[in-house]
Amino acid sequence: MNRRDAIKILGAGAIAGALATRIPLSISQTPPQINYSNLVPKEFGWAPVNNIHIYYEIYGSGEPLIMIMGYLGNLESWGPIIINGLASQYEVIIFDNRGTGRSGTVGQDPLHDALTYTIPLYASDTIGLLNYLGYSNLNVLGWSMGGFVAQQIAIDYPSYVNKLVLLCTAPNIYLYPPKVSPQSIITGFTASDPTVTVETIIPYLVPSDWLQAHPDVAKYVLFTLEKYPISYTSVLKQTNALATFNSVGQLQNITAPTLVIGGDSDLLLPPQNSQYLAENIPNAQLYIFSPDAGHGLIYQYPTQFINLVTSFLG
Numbered sequence: 183m184n185r186r187d188a189i190k191i192l193g194a195g196a197i198a199g200a201l202a203t204r205i206p207l208s209i210s211q212t213p214p215q216i217n218y219s220n221l222v223p224k225e226f227g228w229a230p231v232n233n234i235h236i237y238y239e240i241y242g243s244g245e246p247l248i249m250i251m252g253y254l255g256n257l258e259s260w261g262p263i264i265i266n267g268l269a270s271q272y273e274v275i276i277f278d279n280r281g282t283g284r285s286g287t288v289g290q291d292p293l294h295d296a297l298t299y300t301i302p303l304y305a306s307d308t309i310g311l312l313n314y315l316g317y318s319n320l321n322v323l324g325w326s327m328g329g330f331v332a333q334q335i336a337i338d339y340p341s342y343v344n345k346l347v348l349l350c351t352a353p354n355i356y357l358y359p360p361k362v363s364p365q366s367i368i369t370g371f372t373a374s375d376p377t378v379t380v381e382t383i384i385p386y387l388v389p390s391d392w393l394q395a396h397p398d399v400a401k402y403v404l405f406t407l408e409k410y411p412i413s414y415t416s417v418l419k420q421t422n423a424l425a426t427f428n429s430v431g432q433l434q435n436i437t438a439p440t441l442v443i444g445g446d447s448d449l450l451l452p453p454q455n456s457q458y459l460a461e462n463i464p465n466a467q468l469y470i471f472s473p474d475a476g477h478g479l480i481y482q483y484p485t486q487f488i489n490l491v492t493s494f495l496g
Contacts, residue, residue, distance in 0.1 A: 234286025252326025
């Protein structure tokens with residue numbers, strides 16, 4: 183089925199992301215001073231895919247670009263600057279991975295609850311969404327775990343991929359592992375108080391001094407978490423997907439022109455991973471952001487990131 187019901191709505195985008203040692207941020211309960219009023223999808227809906235419903239939004243016009251979110255983020259995690267910046271030149275498709283945001287989540291279907299999440303399953307979900315929407319070839323951008331999914335798509339469904347962008351990602355989580363405790367990640371995301379979650383995860387996403395100068399980022403993460411809480415089961419399921427992925431030995435099968443982007447100070451997936459990907463994917467280019475570019479470098483260097491991606495995609 184590829185029929186779509188186009189509906190215009192007011193949208194809101196923002197920031198989300200990653201993981202860390204708890205640092206008090208003095209987050210107030212006032213709304214962040216970020217302007218989302220011009221973030222309006224031209225289409226949104228739920229696509230029936232693999233026995234769940236995947237929530238998606240589409241922005242802009244031009245050559246299509248699908249953007250795949252990372253670990254426990256949702257489509258709002260891209261933020262309005264990135265979405266609008268890329269949508270000014272491309273038709274941008276963003277969506278919530280299963281178990282996050284407004285897509286099919288645990289607690290709704292016993293069969294789904296018993297399902298093991300894997301990166302090939304996420305890739306199948308993404309292809310199912312593209313089939314529903316009527317896309318058969320487009321540009322693919324994946325961030326972090328979304329980069330795992332993007333690699334899997336490029337390997338298993340190469341005809342769908344025009345050009346590939348791999349952002350702050352890796353061939354697995356073991357080659358050059360995170361410089362953080364995996365348990366701190368789980369503890370942070372499963373805290374009953376969203377404020378504790380934000381104080382725990384954000385300092386691994388961007389440097390603390392940058393964060394102190396940009397408090398709206400932390401504020402919006404808090405509001406997003408309160409809006410779309412993440413269940414403990416979803417955390418464990420996505421963690422399993424991360425832990426079982428490995429593209430080493432398959433990277434040479436990626437035929438699409440590829441841009442690999444890393445951050446020189448990424449604590450979650452250190453830049454050596456980006457270098458490895460670029461060295462082992464045929465027809466790959468490497469760009470490492472600096473200085474002090476963390477896993478959330480798109481928030482630190484939004485204009486440079488947009489310019490880099492648009493230059494590569496054409």
